[in-house]
Amino acid sequence: xxxxxxxxxxxxxxxxxxxxxxxxxxxxxxxxxxxxxxxxxxxxxxxxxxxxxxxxxxxxxxxxxxxxxxxxxxxxxxxxxxxxxxxxxxxxxxxxxxxxxxxxxxxxxxxxxxxxxxxxxxxxxxxxxxxxxxxxxxxxxxxxxxxxxxxxxxxxxxxxxxxxxxxxxxxxxxxxxxxxxxxxxxxxxxxxxxxxxxxxxxxxxxxxxxxxxxxxxxxxxxxxxxxxxxxxxxxxxxxxxxxxxxxxxxxxxxxxxxxxxxxxxxxxxxx
Amino acid sequence: xxxxxxxxxxxxxxxxxxxxxxxxxxxxxxxxxxxxxxxxxxxxxxxxxxxxxxxxxxxxxxxxxxxxxxxxxxxxxxxxxxxxxxxxxxxxxxxxxxxxxxxxxxxxxxxxxxxxxxxxxxxxxxxxxxxxxxxxxxxxxxxxxxxxxxxxxxxxxxxxxxxxxxxxxxxxxxxxxxxxxxxxxxxxxxxxxxxxxxxxxxxxxxxxxxxxxxxxxxxxxxxxxxxxxxxxxxxxxxxxxxxxxxxxxxxxxxxxxxxxxxxxxxxxxxx
Numbered sequence: 164x165x166x167x168x169x170x171x172x173x174x175x176x177x178x179x180x181x182x183x184x185x186x187x188x189x190x191x192x193x194x195x196x197x198x199x200x201x202x203x204x205x206x207x208x209x210x211x212x213x214x215x216x217x218x219x220x221x222x223x224x225x226x227x228x229x230x231x232x233x234x235x236x237x238x239x240x241x242x243x244x245x246x247x248x249x250x251x252x253x254x255x256x257x258x259x260x261x262x263x264x265x266x267x268x269x270x271x272x273x274x275x276x277x278x279x280x281x282x283x284x285x286x287x288x289x290x291x292x293x294x295x296x297x298x299x300x301x302x303x304x305x306x307x308x309x310x311x312x313x314x315x316x317x318x319x320x321x322x323x324x325x326x327x328x329x330x331x332x333x334x335x336x337x338x339x340x341x342x343x344x345x346x347x348x349x350x351x352x353x354x355x356x357x358x359x360x361x362x363x364x365x366x367x368x369x370x371x372x373x374x375x376x377x378x379x380x381x382x383x384x385x386x387x388x389x390x391x392x393x394x395x396x397x398x399x400x401x402x403x404x405x406x407x408x409x410x411x412x413x414x415x416x417x418x419x420x421x422x423x424x425x426x427x428x429x430x431x432x433x434x
Numbered sequence: 435x436x437x438x439x440x441x442x443x444x445x446x447x448x449x450x451x452x453x454x455x456x457x458x459x460x461x462x463x464x465x466x467x468x469x470x471x472x473x474x475x476x477x478x479x480x481x482x483x484x485x486x487x488x489x490x491x492x493x494x495x496x497x498x499x500x501x502x503x504x505x506x507x508x509x510x511x512x513x514x515x516x517x518x519x520x521x522x523x524x525x526x527x528x529x530x531x532x533x534x535x536x537x538x539x540x541x542x543x544x545x546x547x548x549x550x551x552x553x554x555x556x557x558x559x560x561x562x563x564x565x566x567x568x569x570x571x572x573x574x575x576x577x578x579x580x581x582x583x584x585x586x587x588x589x590x591x592x593x594x595x596x597x598x599x600x601x602x603x604x605x606x607x608x609x610x611x612x613x614x615x616x617x618x619x620x621x622x623x624x625x626x627x628x629x630x631x632x633x634x635x636x637x638x639x640x641x642x643x644x645x646x647x648x649x650x651x652x653x654x655x656x657x658x659x660x661x662x663x664x665x666x667x668x669x670x671x672x673x674x675x676x677x678x679x680x681x682x683x684x685x686x687x688x689x690x691x692x693x694x695x696x697x698x699x700x701x702x703x704x705x
Contacts, residue, residue, distance in 0.1 A: 244634035322600050329593050331613045341513065342602045345616040348632055361619055363515035
């Protein structure tokens with residue numbers, strides 16, 4: 164029997180999906196919910212406790228008391244300001260380890276994972292709990308990208324990779340060779356909305372993994388909400404990196420995409 | 435006496451400043467204004483004519499009739515959709531020359547400049563009309579960036595240079611090592627506003643020239659409006675590339691920055 168799973172729950176659809184999977188497979192689990200990040204409705208029925216994101220000491224204590232051995236970080240975490248975080252003594256120790264140079268997302272998350280492992284937890288990626296989350300290669304639904312879209316995907320992958328090397332973000336929107344928007348701290352939803360507000364319509368959302376990012380946390384993720392936002396913004400489709408991004412509930416994603424007339428593809432990214 | 439100057443006027447403060455300079459120096463000039471791009475108030479008193487951006491043939495004819503020999507592209511042009519552009523025969527010829535591969539900003543603008551020179555015009559940069567527009571190196575006002583801001587500027591220059599190599603945009607906002615936002619098609623003002631809407635405050639707007647861009651057009655530009663927007667968004671300051679960006683009315687920029695408590699610096703970027 165697999166060890167008890169601790170779900171560190173951020174925003175979005177992922178935590179609820181992991182809870183459903185644990186239930187379906189009979190796996191023991193416990194949810195650590197974070198004030199201002201976790202959606203209360205998504206975890207209300209599950210065994211859980213709430214903490215502030217800055218209360219690292221209390222969080223670790225709760226996880227240990229619950230008998231958790233394996234940990235998964237699931238969902239979006241908005242980067243808090245240091246003042247809003249009000250770090251406890253344990254969190255301050257983490258920041259000391261982090262140092263200034265590593266304050267980007269990649270460094271921050273890698274350090275968090277290393278600290279959790281030092282505390283005796285085994286950290287795994289969401290795709291190791293639900294293998295089906297991992298984006299496969301190929302066209303997912305009924306609609307395939309046309310030649311222009313394929314060129315835009317290629318360009319988007321190049322731009323996103325360059326941004327990823329600098330730890331800027333996962334996502335770009337490209338239309339007819341022109342980069343309409345690039346994601347940084349605002350997140351993918353804001354990026355999509357912004358591009359929808361520009362003149363004209365069409366374009367492709369491209370999401371790829373940052374080369375240096377900790378693979379177990381913060382993989383590029385799309386779900387039904389992403390498809391709906393893309394449709395609303397007038398985009399033609401979505402491309403994600405095959406094998407290195409998560410598609411939450413592919414069946415529903417395909418259904419939503421087919422209905423909206425959008426393509427969704429998994430593309431292999433070399434190097 | 436210098437030849438008659440044609441001012442192709444986009445949005446922003448630059449066209450009005452060039453008109454004022456021509457008047458102050460007694461230089462003959464003619465303004466070509468573009469529907470939906472040029473601000474009518476900025477050029478109303480100057481000799482001018484209006485055309486659609488897509489009416490290349492008519493625009494060239496007007497410039498020749500006015501006896502213009504030298505041309506300057508001044509101010510922002512929003513990228514139009516092809517349908518909104520309604521290109522005339524002359525504009526279609528330009529697009530044919532352009533081809534698909536060069537449809538990014540750099541390729542587009544370089545081709546426009548080449549076409550204008552083929553028509554017998556001599557294209558110059560705004561800084562050749564008003565040398566004082568070119569950003570000098572150093573701290574402009576009373577406030578200097580602190581150590582954190584200097585690190586953020588350094589990081590911003592690296593990120594902007596990487597983006598520029600991909601012809602994405604000029605500008606980024608960095609706060610304590612984290613890239614808050616990156617400019618693409620939405621423009622610098624929208625970037626600043628967006629970063630102001632994120633949690634926390636502080637950060638630096640960094641603008642540098644794209645390595646492959648046509649130097650005579652589309653240099654990174656800041657003005658009083660940029661300073662005001664940055665102050666409104668809670669940024670700590672602005673850094674521009676010395677010698678490769680334009681500061682429209684430095685005296686007023688410094689005044690606004692000093693009043694708002696922002697720094698403005700010109701930084702040398704090694705190529």
